[in-house]
Amino acid sequence: MNKKFMGTEAIMRRAMLKGCGFADEDIKTKPHIGIVNTYNEGAPGHAHLKQLAEVIKQGVWAAGGIPFEFGAPSTCGDMIVGEEELKYELAGRDAIALGIEYVSTVHQFDGLILLASCDNIIPGVCLGAIRMNVPSIIITGGSMLVGEYEGEEVLPCDVGVMTMGKEADSQRVQDIEDVACRCPGACSTMGTANSMQIMMEALGWTLPGTATIPAVYADKLRAARRAGKRIVEMVKEDLKPSDILTRETFLNAITTDIAMGGSTNVILHLIALAREVGVELTMNDFDRIGKKVPCICGVKPSGNYTIVDLHNAGGVPAMLKELQSLLYLDSKVVTGETLGDVVEKARNKNEDLIRNMNNPINPDGGLTILRGNLAPNSAIIRSSSVPENMKKFSGPARVFSRDQEGVKAIQEGKIKPGDVIVIRYEGPKGAPGMKEIMLSTDALVAYGLDTSVGLITDGRFSGFNHGPIVGHITPEAYEGGPLALVEEGDIISVDIKEAKLTLKISDGEMQKRREKWVKPEPKVKQGMMHIYAQMCRSADEGAGMTL
Template sequence: MNEKFVGTDAIMRRAMLKGCGFGDDDIKTKPHIGIVNTYNEGAPGHAHLKQLSEVIKQGVWAAGGVPFEFGAPSTCGDMIVGEEELKFELAGRDVVAQAVEYVSTVHQFDGLILLASCDNIIPGVALGAIRMNIPSIILTGGSMLVGEYQGEEILPCDVGVMTMGKDAESERVKEIENVACMCPGACSTMGTANSMQIMMEVLGLTLPGVSTIPAVYADKQRASRLAGKRIVDMVKEDLKPSNVLTRETFLNAVTTDIAMGGSTNVILHLIALAREAGVELTVDDFDRIGRNVPCVCGVKPSGDYTIVDFHNAGGVPAMLKELQSLLYLDSKAITGETLQEIINKASNKNPDVIRSMDNPITSDGGLTILRGNLAPNSAIIRSSSVPESMKKFSGRARVFHRDQDGAKAIKEGKIQPGDVMVIRYEGPKGAPGMKEIMLSTDALVAHGLDDSVGLVTDGRFSGFNRGPIVGHITPEAFEGGPLALVEDGDIISVDIKEATLTIDISEEEMKRRGANWQQPEPKVKQGMMRLYSKMCRSAEEGAGMTL
């Protein structure tokens, strides 16, 4: 008996559902399962979710539940690359969480299945599920397959570099456009989308082995039907996110993120999720673990493979098996299994894609937390994608206040080997929204400068980006952090081995500049981004809208 829909007080609720075509038995006696569908027919990562939702419903009905599908917003961040509005993307994470919370609270669901595929949408639905703390499964949409151009693999991340400076109407550009996104699904590198799909599995919030199933594989539909069945059992067991998400589980996620060379954005998302779950997790955990965990995953940009290769090699369970000596094996998944039980069934089918810890891609881990007088709180670099020659570098600062201005300078030949580009006022409050610095990073690669020019910013990067680029600098420039005080010609140094980011000026000079600094006018003065800028936390605290 579903107590929420029985008795005199529930008459109006029952009447509303009968108006939707549901009968007394469905309304009164069966678990009500909310299907959160972030379907968007204009976003490849979410364009196929309508079909998966229908298969999930089959599983829910078969297990004795009643599915209620509703929509939550989703975007494809690549739709807005190069535009100022890219700043909306991270703030959208909180909008998605609020949508899940809003509808689920009003409609009093007994359980949730949350469908999502891409960068900020996956952590958005996860935040919503944690906030609701009712039985929940996050089902990721999987990756797209790999395109081919002139006999070589082509991925969405290659498009900007391969076509930069070319005639948009040329046959070459058109051919590249036609094959870069072969089908629905998330872009098949270790970008933020796939990094977060994997994180959902490591956190135990999805079924083992399914997070990286490519979007168009029949296996994805089978997994969707199983998820529909499983959520009904979870309601009966009262198995909630709070039963799964412990500090040990989050530490497993940190270890895995570093070992797979995951997107730097994962740090923001894991810290925000842990905060929502009431679990202690800080940048210091990433720093401590990052010093002892090698990068074992050969997916681009750390290696030469794709997420499709990774899945076919055994996926997340196979990688966790290689890392088991570093993990808390008693952590549990939504299936009720421990991590030890899950990896006991796994096998690594391609040790070139998923390496052993004795034969890593790099020995220093995929991510490094930097600190120093330019980043007193923290900064982040994806060390596994940095050329060996640039793991320690110094250079002259070239200061810009927007990604667009930095990219323009590169294209005009104004950036030279030995320079360190500074792109500031792009942090959570300054952008606002912590914009991804993609134009300048792509331009460095396209102009052959990614092994001789550094870039530091209080913004963030796409999971596609690679090279000697440092982001998430805190305190951010808009808050008066040291990055706001950098001048053209200052010498900036990065040392990954020593985990330092410094500027070669005296403390007295820093104080003098600070006394003369004035906070710029806010770039946005109304709407959701104004609310975000007023309420968001700093990058090292997850950059979320929380009190």
């Protein structure tokens, strides 16, 4: 019996559900399962989730539960690349969590299944599930298939570079547009979307082997139905997120993220999730693990493969098998098994894509935490995607306050080999929202400068971006961090091997500049982003809205 819906005090709740067409015996006797659907007709990562939700409900009914689907907001960040409003994306993570907390609390669900595919949407639903702490399963939407143009693979991340400087109505541009997104699903690189989908498996929060199933494969439907059945069992077992998301589980996720060359945004999200569940996780954990874990996954941009290839090679379990000596194998997964059980059954079907640790893609690991007088707290570089000649570089600063200013300078030929572009006031409070710096990074590639020009910012990057680019600099410029004190022509040095980010001026000069610095006026003074700017933490603490 479902005690929440028994007795006189529950008469109004029962009446409301009967008004929706649910029968008395279902309301009183079956677990109530909330199906959080981030379906959005205008976002390829979420356009197919309506069908998945229906299949999940079949599984819930078959296992003796009663499903209640409700919506949560979702976006595709690529819809707004190049626009100032891109800064809304990270703050959207908190908006999603608030919505899930609100609906789930009022409707008193016994369990949750959360459907999501993309960058900030996945951690948003996760934050909401952690707050509820009822049995939960995350179901990822999977990746899209790969397009082709003139005999070459085309992924969404290629569009900006392949078409930059071309006329919008040219045949080339139209042809590339037509094939870049062949079907629903997340973009098939190791961008933030797929990085976070894989993190769900590394955290044990989705059914093993299912995170990388392409969106249009029938396997995805079968996995959704299994999840619908499993969540009813989890409610009976009372297996909650707090039972699964331990410190050891998060350390497994960090190891996996570094080994796969994951998006730098994963760091923000894992720290925010750990903070929400009450687990201690800091940049020092990423730093420590990053020094001993090589990059073993050859998915773009660290290699030449796609997420579809990774799935066909054995998916996440096959990658975890190669990492098992570094993992806490006693960690629980939502099936009730341990991670060790999952690894034992895994098989690596492509040893060029998923390498062993003695034959890595890059011995330096996927991510490196940098520190120095320009980043006293931390900064991040995706070291597995940096050309060898740029793993140590220095040059004169070219200083801008917006991504749009940086790309304009590149297009006008004002940026020369050896320069270091600085884009500041784009951090969590400064943007506000910690905007992705995509225009300038794409332009560096399009204009052939990605092997000779560095870029540093207190903003973040898309998981698509690669090369000698440093982000997440903390403290951010808007908070008076050293990045705010950089002047045109200052020499900046980046050394991945030594994990250093240095502004070549004396401490005395730094202090003089600090005394003269005036904090800029806020860019936004009302609405969602104003609220976010007042409440968000710094990037090294996850950039979430917490007190």
